[in-house]
Amino acid sequence: MFCSIMSGGLRGIESFPVSVETDISSGMPTFEMVGYVGGEVREAKDRVRTALANTGHPIPIAHITVNLSPGDVKKSGTGFDLPVALGVLTCMGQIDAESISDTFIAGELSLNGEVCPIKGILPMILMAKEKGIGKCIIPQANSKEGSFVEGVEVYGVSTLAEAISFLKKETDIVPVKSRLKSELLAGAVHEYDFAEVKGQAMARRGAQIAAAGLHNMIMTGPPGAGKTLIAKCIPSIMPPLSEEECLEVSAIYSVRGEFSDDTPLITRRPFVSAHSTSTDISLVGGGAVPRPGAVSLAHKGVLFLDEIPEFSRRALEALRQPLEDGKVHIIRNRDICTFPADFMLVAAMNPCPCGHYPDMNKCTCDEAKRARYMSKISGPFLDRMDICITAEKVSPFDLRSREASEGSEAIRERVMAAHEIQKKRFEGLGISFNSQMGNREIEKFCRLGSSEEELMKQLALKHDMSARTYFRVLKVARTIADLAGSADINEDALCEAVRLKVSF
Numbered sequence: 001m002f003c004s005i006m007s008g009g010l011r012g013i014e015s016f017p018v019s020v021e022t023d024i025s026s027g028m029p030t031f032e033m034v035g036y037v038g039g040e041v042r043e044a045k046d047r048v049r050t051a052l053a054n055t056g057h058p059i060p061i062a063h064i065t066v067n068l069s070p071g072d073v074k075k076s077g078t079g080f081d082l083p084v085a086l087g088v089l090t091c092m093g094q095i096d097a098e099s100i101s102d103t104f105i106a107g108e109l110s111l112n113g114e115v116c117p118i119k120g121i122l123p124m125i126l127m128a129k130e131k132g133i134g135k136c137i138i139p140q141a142n143s144k145e146g147s148f149v150e151g152v153e154v155y156g157v158s159t160l161a162e163a164i165s166f167l168k169k170e171t172d173i174v175p176v177k178s179r180l181k182s183e184l185l186a187g188a189v190h191e192y193d194f195a196e197v198k199g200q201a202m203a204r205r206g207a208q209i210a211a212a213g214l215h216n217m218i219m220t221g222p223p224g225a226g227k228t229l230i231a232k233c234i235p236s237i238m239p240p241l242s243e244e245e246c247l248e249v250s251a252i253y254s255v256r257g258e259f260s261d262d263t264p265l266i267t268r269r270p271f272v273s274a275h276s277t278s279t280d281i282s283l284v285g286g287g288a289v290p291r292p293g294a295v296s297l298a299h300k301g302v303l304f305l306d307e308i309p310e311f312s313r314r315a316l317e318a319l320r321q322p323l324e325d326g327k328v329h330i331i332r333n334r335d336i337c338t339f340p341a342d343f344m345l346v347a348a349m350n351p352c353p354c355g356h357y358p359d360m361n362k363c364t365c366d367e368a369k370r371a372r373y374m375s376k377i378s379g380p381f382l383d384r385m386d387i388c389i390t391a392e393k394v395s396p397f398d399l400r401s402r403e404a405s406e407g408s409e410a411i412r413e414r415v416m417a418a419h420e421i422q423k424k425r426f427e428g429l430g431i432s433f434n435s436q437m438g439n440r441e442i443e444k445f446c447r448l449g450s451s452e453e454e455l456m457k458q459l460a461l462k463h464d465m466s467a468r469t470y471f472r473v474l475k476v477a478r479t480i481a482d483l484a485g486s487a488d489i490n491e492d493a494l495c496e497a498v499r500l501k502v503s504f
């Protein structure tokens with residue numbers, strides 16, 4: 001007797017369909033798992049055998065073969081336990097084959113027959129929906145996460161016995177309701193708001209321009225100036241996540257197995273702060289079974305690197321490829337696995353090791369020490385930063401000022417208007433933001449009038465700009481003009497863009 005159940009494997013943050021084929025025939029009593037399976041998948045047979053026995057369904061003494069198809073893609077994870085167990089029961093005639101058709105099934109089994117949560121449920125259910133599947137049976141502990149996909153009935157089960165009696169139509173389970181829209185609305189509230197940030201006019205302005213054109217930004221300034229605070233405020237001035245973005249970002253966290261019933265979904269733009277001791281693997285992802293790193297967890301949001309000179313050169317080098325491509329490729333045993341990593345980089349550093357330069361009354365560093373500190377961030381890294389900001393120490397007068405600073409909501413409206421302009425501009429060109437323009441787009445969209453052209457030439461000579469710096473300045477100037485709703489890049493926009501680039 002043969003049966004086939006649909007389940008799913010993971011590659012990167014995408015799920016692919018896997019047919020769990022089970023066959024029971026007379027012959028040598030064995031239980032074989034085949035189809036390019038990893039060690040933990042092969043162990044499924046022991047969990048399944050025991051879980052079935054402890055649920056009152058001892059498996060027959062017969063020749064059992066389980067094949068996970070397609071056979072040329074490696075499968076890992078523990079999610080195949082439940083479909084294997086239900087496949088065996090179907091072959092034994094205990095479950096009607098009809099009841100498992102058009103059904104996606106995944107879940108890990110414990111020896112006593114409990115169904116345990118697995119990683120990557122969200123991409124699996126998205127895949128099942130795409131394949132036209134109408135019904136999914138998944139672990140109860142993952143059911144909230146699964147419920148965000150609309151148009152599929154998602155049933156959570158906590159034990160193998162419950163799954164069996166549901167398929168036999170002996171008990172009824174209510175499918176979990178999709179709550180995507182209400183969760184997204186609730187997620188629109190932010191923890192940090194620019195209304196809290198006093199003074200720091202340049203940093204506030206820089207953050208706004210950075211968010212408007214998705215430019216990378218670096219801030220320097222003494223400890224306590226508010227660099228970390230400003231970075232944390234940036235997601236609040238970016239547009240709220242769309243439904244599509246929310247599912248895309250959440251799929252990354254789902255694959256990391258980071259969801260619980262309390263946080264079943266990422267509804268806010270991510271803010272990911274990576275520590276200076278981070279290894280290149282924790283930053284960009286990797287490992288024997290590839291896992292997304294900080295750059296992917298920050299997808300569609302902000303990656304914050306504090307104390308940037310303390311990062312290892314190797315770690316910063318590793319950021320180069322994701323910064324350029326917006327994704328990370330990890331090669332493992334013939335397979336390439338791709339994680340999205342389209343983030344805005346915000347970096348911060350003190351101006352010198354003690355943090356007080358240029359306040360010479362307090363600074364204890366000599367010239368050589370300072371130079372060594374600055375040289376830790378390589379030229380190519382600084383080159384990639386479109387916006388470089390010096391945050392001054394905030395005066396006590398500013399800190400105690402009763403005047404409210406402009407809040408994030410008002411800034412966000414301007415940022416979103418600038419995003420709209422860019423969306424129209426880049427329609428059909430495969431990019432969405434000014435920072436992503438290549439030379440061809442710069443040529444087309446950053447045309448200057450003759451006096452502006454002359455000014456730019458002089459500024460370039462004065463600041464000894466490299467070609468790369470020159471083009472970065474033009475891109476930022478384009479964003480400044482967009483924020484002002486201006487079709488042309490005027491002299492003010494150019495001067496501001498230069499100030500923001502050469503202030504270091």
Ligand SMILES: Nc1ncnc2c1ncn2[C@@H]1O[C@H](COP(=O)(O)OP(=O)(O)O)[C@@H](O)[C@H]1O
Nearest residue numbers: 196197198200222223224225226227228229394
């Ligand atoms: N410009 C500011 N406006 C309001 N509060 C500030 C400002 N700068 C610093 N603070 C307060 O000081 C704390 C430390 O600031 P932080 O952002 O960590 O500084 P930095 O990262 O520059 O060392 C913040 O949590 C905030 O309460």
Ligand SMILES: [Mg+2]
Nearest residue numbers: 227228306348
């Ligand atoms: Mg800080």
